[in-house]
Amino acid sequence: MIRSVWIIAVREMRDGFRNRRVVASTLLLAALALTLSLIGSAPVGELGASRLSVAVVSLSSLTTFLIPLIALIIAHDAIAGEFDRGTMLLLLSYPVRRWQIIAGKFLGHVGILTIAIIIGYGLAALAMGLTAAPQESASRLAFLNLLGTSVMLAAAFLALGYCVSVVAQSQRAAAGAAIGIWLFFVILYDIALLGLLVVDDGRMVTVGLFNLLLLANPADIYRMLNLAGLPDIGRLSGMAGIARDVTLSPAALAGALLAWICVPLLFASVAFSRRQV
Amino acid sequence: MDENVISLDRVSKQYRDVRALDEVSLAVPRAQRVALIGHNGAGKSTLIKLMLGLIRPTGGKVVVLGAEATGAGFIEARRAIGFLPESIVFPDGMTGVEVLDFYARLKRQPVSKNAGLFERVGLAQAARRRVGTYSKGMRQRLGLAQALIGHPRLLLLDEPTSGLDPSLRKEVYGIIGELARNGATVLLSSHALAEIEPEVDRVVALIRGRKVADGTMVGLRQASAALARIQVRLPEGCELPDAALVCAASHERRGDGVTEIRCRESEKLPILRRLLAEPSALADVEVIPATLEDIYAGILRREEAR
Known part of the structure; x- marks a missing residue:
């Protein structure tokens, strides 16, 4: 049972390395991370908050945009693309269950993105570590937190990507839906939310409802986990005002992000099992 | 106990508004080579998918290798089935060896036997090259090698010779004949009627989801107005x-x-x-x-x- 999952996961990772997906994602993340962290530290100067903290703020903003995009690019093709190429029919004729295919691909893709995140952001952190004074442990913790939550964010959008890939009738349709998901969660949702807050001016939107609205978007959960988690970092980012109102504990936020991984993954497995081939 | 390798009992398959298969019954004994002929959309691929347990029949019963194809236990029966889908595209970045290793592992077969399979389909020289550099014929041969993993008792081949040159087609039929002599049952679908005629023991014709002919060449000639x-x-x-x-x-x-x-x-x-x-x-x-x-x-x- 588990062996089939592992065999598929290893194949996906190898495939990721072969078609330069891993290299491309890593380079992209590293290049942008380095640029952001070097530029981002300039206005703070020597006496401001620790440079690693600043880096965490800028990196997490970058991640909210980039990681969902990379994850969706990889995931939208996972099922629909293989159907288009004819390899899915073959894979299904093997002694493999459909949930094992989803689970295997998920593990492989999470592996690919974990490597890209650790190497990409690790390079940025290293570069800063070389130029900056010794960091406080809180900043280091924030950086580890950033790595962990980035992987979780990637996993959530991979799972969402599988959902569209399973439901879509072709790879092209899946690509369209994936772009829609990215636009909605990463761009439109926050604009709509901010607009709502301005218009509402605290009448209808209670703290409870606001928390709920944030939990309804994995990208916002990620932001909360990184920006509002530590007081120092919360002050550095524009989220400080909002963060004051968020009454959710980091554990609750992490739990919600975990749910954003498990529920779509479960949905993708069930929908895949029911899909006509 | 059903001794037929494939046994279809009045199997129907209805897609939304299309009747893909209409009460098709078919019993194929061990070591027989059967050709499935018919136009595109006649139901050949649907029939093969049913035999693989990939789709559920809307009516009737599909029993393959003694197990019901929709049953929970059929996953294990698939280990003894080799399948070659029509027009398959393997990932370009992988080598032939990697592709075959992956499929052998999924079937829990030792990858050490794969070298023999490459030999058998005439790909030994190109096994370590990337699939992206393969010609269409070589891809088809890789697909065939994949279907032969683990000495399957049943081979389902969808258009196995499409895209192959004549000498290679002969080789493919040679392999099919050898497998049948060793006790494997082979069901292949084809458009190339002239080509399959001498290579199979039995022909089943489908038209718009109905079985319209079934028999040996001799039997079909007798019954036919041709x-x-x-x-x-x-x-x-x-x-x-x-x-x-x-x-x-x-x-x-x-x-x-x-x-x-x-x-x-x-x-x-x-x-x-x-x-x-x-x-x-x-x-x-x-x-x-x-x-x-x-x-x-x-x-x-x-x-x-x-």
């Missing part, structure tokens, strides 16, 4: 007596001194007997049986008339 041809060469100046041509559907004197007589399969022997009894010695006689193409064309006409 005509056999008898070509007779007479010595210079001789004419064919009318008595010999009774029951013939038609006859035609060709320019090269050959008379071609067309007749039903059942009339073939009586006509030949009369011809041979003729005192005016025949220079040559050639009997050309109705081809599968002729028979299929006859079936099509019959079905369209319905």
Whole structure:
């Protein structure tokens, strides 16, 4: 049972390395991370908050945009693309269950993105570590937190990507839906939310409802986990005002992000099992 | 206990508004080579998917290798099935060896035996090259190698020779024949009727989801309205007596001194007997049986008339 999952996961990772997906994602993340962290530290100067903290703020903003995009690019093709190429029919004729295919691909893709995140952001952190004074442990913790939550964010959008890939009738349709998901969660949702807050001016939107609205978007959960988690970092980012109102504990936020991984993954497995081939 | 490798009992498959298969029954014993013929959309691929347990029939029962194809236990039965889908595209970045290793692992077969499979399909030289550099024929051969992993007891091959050159086609049929001699059952779908005729034991024809013919070539010829041809060469100046041509559907004197007589399969022997009894010695006689193409064309006409 588990062996089939592992065999598929290893194949996906190898495939990721072969078609330069891993290299491309890593380079992209590293290049942008380095640029952001070097530029981002300039206005703070020597006496401001620790440079690693600043880096965490800028990196997490970058991640909210980039990681969902990379994850969706990889995931939208996972099922629909293989159907288009004819390899899915073959894979299904093997002694493999459909949930094992989803689970295997998920593990492989999470592996690919974990490597890209650790190497990409690790390079940025290293570069800063070389130029900056010794960091406080809180900043280091924030950086580890950033790595962990980035992987979780990637996993959530991979799972969402599988959902569209399973439901879509072709790879092209899946690509369209994936772009829609990215636009909605990463761009439109926050604009709509901010607009709502301005218009509402605290009448209808209670703290409870606001928390709920944030939990309804994995990208916002990620932001909360990184920006509002530590007081120092919360002050550095524009989220400080909002963060004051968020009454959710980091554990609750992490739990919600975990749910954003498990529920779509479960949905993708069930929908895949029911899909006509 | 069902001793047939494939056993379909009045199987139907309805997609939204299309009846892909209509009460098809089929029993295939061990070591038989069966060709599935029919137009695109006749239901060949649907039938193969049902046998693989990839889709559920809307009616009837599919039993393959003793297990019901929709049952929970069928996952294990798949280990003994080799399948070659139509027009398969393997990931370009992987080498042939990596592709075959992956599929062998999924079937829990030792990857050490894969070298022999590459040898068998004539890919040994290219095994370590990336699939992206393969020609269409080489990809098809890789697909075939994949289907042969673990000595399958049943092979389901969808258009196995499409995209292959003639010598390679012969090799593929050679492999199929060898597998059948070793006890494997082979079911292949094909459009190339002339090509499969000598290579299979049995032909099943589907038209719009219905089974319209099923039998050996000899049996199909007997049942068919398709005509056999008898070509007779007479010595210079001789004419064919009318008595010999009774029951013939038609006859035609060709320019090269050959008379071609067309007749039903059942009339073939009586006509030949009369011809041979003729005192005016025949220079040559050639009997050309109705081809599968002729028979299929006859079936099509019959079905369209319905």
